[in-house]
Amino acid sequence: MFEVKVPDLRRFENVVREYESKPVQKGRILFIGSSGFTRWSEKYDRRPLEEDIRMKDGSPAALNHGFGGSTAEEVLYYYDRLVRPYEPRALVLRAYPNDRFFGYSPAEIVYFYARIFAWARADFPGIRLYACDASPNIKNIGDDCWLSHVRQFNSLLRDYCAKHDDTTYVCHIDFPGYFVDPADVGDYYKIRQDIFIEDKMHFTQEGYDIYRDLFLQALDDIL
Numbered sequence: 001m002f003e004v005k006v007p008d009l010r011r012f013e014n015v016v017r018e019y020e021s022k023p024v025q026k027g028r029i030l031f032i033g034s035s036g037f038t039r040w041s042e043k044y045d046r047r048p049l050e051e052d053i054r055m056k057d058g059s060p061a062a063l064n065h066g067f068g069g070s071t072a073e074e075v076l077y078y079y080d081r082l083v084r085p086y087e088p089r090a091l092v093l094r095a096y097p098n099d100r101f102f103g104y105s106p107a108e109i110v111y112f113y114a115r116i117f118a119w120a121r122a123d124f125p126g127i128r129l130y131a132c133d134a135s136p137n138i139k140n141i142g143d144d145c146w147l148s149h150v151r152q153f154n155s156l157l158r159d160y161c162a163k164h165d166d167t168t169y170v171c172h173i174d175f176p177g178y179f180v181d182p183a184d185v186g187d188y189y190k191i192r193q194d195i196f197i198e199d200k201m202h203f204t205q206e207g208y209d210i211y212r213d214l215f216l217q218a219l220d221d222i223l
Contacts, residue, residue: 005102009077015067016078026087028063029053029219032075033094036135036211037066039202046205052212056223063088071099072112079119090128090222091120092170092215096153097134097201100146106153110160117167128222129167131157136172136191139200147188170218177210 031037031049040049041064053062065082067074072095075082083091093116099109117129133154140146154173161169172178176185184190195207203211216223 004073005104006071006074009074012067012070012074012078016081019065019082024085025060025063027089028086029061029090029092029222030063030065030083030086030088031092031094032065032082033072033092033132034066034070034096034098035068035202036094037064038068040064040066040208040211046203046208052208053215053219054223061219061223066094069098071095071102071104072109072116073099073104076112076116076119079116083116083120084123087124088120088127089124090130090219091117092130092132092219093117094132094135096132096150097137097140097146100149100153106149106156109153110156113157114160117164121166127166129164130170130218131161131167132170133157133172136178136188137201138191138193138196141189141191150188168218170214172214175210175214175217177213 037049038044040046040052042048049064050060050062055061063086072093075093075095093113095109095113113131117131120127120129134150158169161167173188174186176182178191178195179185180192181190195204195210196202197204
């Protein structure tokens, strides 16, 4: 059992209660995790995730339960409230980089991914699961310690997904849209810099257009 590293697992109570105040939408593709999902919304002057990720016939497909600053352990903590009541047909999980900030090792982060997915399989037989690798940013370009941690996490997560037929590894860093030169695909240090806002971590609308395309590709067979 791993030691809890965040200061208070209940620190997102207000955010969770806000989600709970809305009508429950069942049977959607549920996106849950950190701020890359949270900011994919009108609140941050972005076209909402629910508008970007739709069925091929244009009907609703997705539900966004991102909560910015969260770790995979906090997603597990709030699973009973942010996942189970919504009976999703697919679950898209994004963690990182908050986990590293709080001191979780790559193995610990993947452990929480596995716990979340195990609960989802037990609750919703036949559910499709999608595990996101560490998303790119330009804040950490040149930080080799960060890159080593990222590579370990991605490798462990990819191995986990390869062992489960119901789980898809969603790889940001291998998606060509994030790069100017196709030869740079896969290199965190050569990511496009013009698709990030001033904090160097979060996307502009153009960045989210690429994010949309990444997930439309990953989810193609269930849309």
